[in-house]
Amino acid sequence: MGRIRWLGHAAFQITTNEGKQIYIDPWLEGNPAYPLKGEELEEADLVLVTHDHFDHLGDAVRLLQGAKARAVGQPELLGVLEVEGVPGEKLLGMNTGGTVEVAGIAVTMTQAFHSSSKGSPVGFILHLPAGPVIYHAGDTGLFGDMKLFAELYNIDVALLPIGGVYTMDPLQAATAVKLLSPRVVIPMHYRTFPALAQDAKRFARLVQEKAPRVEVVVLEPGGQWEF
Numbered sequence: 001m002g003r004i005r006w007l008g009h010a011a012f013q014i015t016t017n018e019g020k021q022i023y024i025d026p027w028l029e030g031n032p033a034y035p036l037k038g039e040e041l042e043e044a045d046l047v048l049v050t051h052d053h054f055d056h057l058g059d060a061v062r063l064l065q066g067a068k069a070r071a072v073g074q075p076e077l078l079g080v081l082e083v084e085g086v087p088g089e090k091l092l093g094m095n096t097g098g099t100v101e102v103a104g105i106a107v108t109m110t111q112a113f114h115s116s117s118k119g120s121p122v123g124f125i126l127h128l129p130a131g132p133v134i135y136h137a138g139d140t141g142l143f144g145d146m147k148l149f150a151e152l153y154n155i156d157v158a159l160l161p162i163g164g165v166y167t168m169d170p171l172q173a174a175t176a177v178k179l180l181s182p183r184v185v186i187p188m189h190y191r192t193f194p195a196l197a198q199d200a201k202r203f204a205r206l207v208q209e210k211a212p213r214v215e216v217v218v219l220e221p222g223g224q225w226e227f
């Protein structure tokens with residue numbers, strides 16, 4: 001059985017049905033919401049980072065020390081990883097609109113509206129070999145082209161920021177849910193710091209209004225959704 005486990009903030013560990021381990025925005029030991037401090041994690045097959053802010057780049061370099069681990073990302077972001085000592089052969093460049101396959105998992109890169117030091121911020125759509133299709137929006141404001149992702153990819157699970165201040169707030173994120181029309185939405189990037197003190201209940205109420213067929217799954221850090 002596969003699972004999506006929330007590691008707090010924008011960090012997720014996805015385990016495929018085949019047992020592959022994917023980490024997205026793995027800000028771990030420094031993350032106040034990280035639930036597994038000091039614990040060993042499963043070795044990564046694929047590491048994805050949406051942009052180079054510290055709360056997303058996090059422990060990516062450490063996870064990429066594993067023998068199998070590889071990263072796909074924008075060339076500029078991969079450059080940051082390389083400077084930190086990740087060998088070039090573990091890094092696969094791509095850019096917005098592209099899809100590459102690593103460890104049997106097809107990864108599509110999307111735009112995101114935010115800032116970064118190197119390259120531009122992105123989101124990822126993961127096409128797992130036996131399903132589901134998972135969209136991690138990264139840090140972003142709302143944009144209408146999310147509707148096109150729904151048309152193109154039939155998204156099963158959307159991982160969306162709701163914290164406001166640096167990203168979409170519950171109102172924008174609930175509107176994003178309407179555009180994306182996933183089966184399930186899991187809110188993220190909230191509650192980590194006082195500035196991001198949002199209530200997932202408000203988000204769930206707004207989704208109920210705008211996209212009543214979508215199931216809102218509110219996880220606690222460390223909690224998981226199985227597929």
Ligand code: NI
Nearest residue numbers: 051053114139
């Ligand atoms: Ni950011």
Ligand code: MN
Nearest residue numbers: 053055139166
């Ligand atoms: Mn962030």
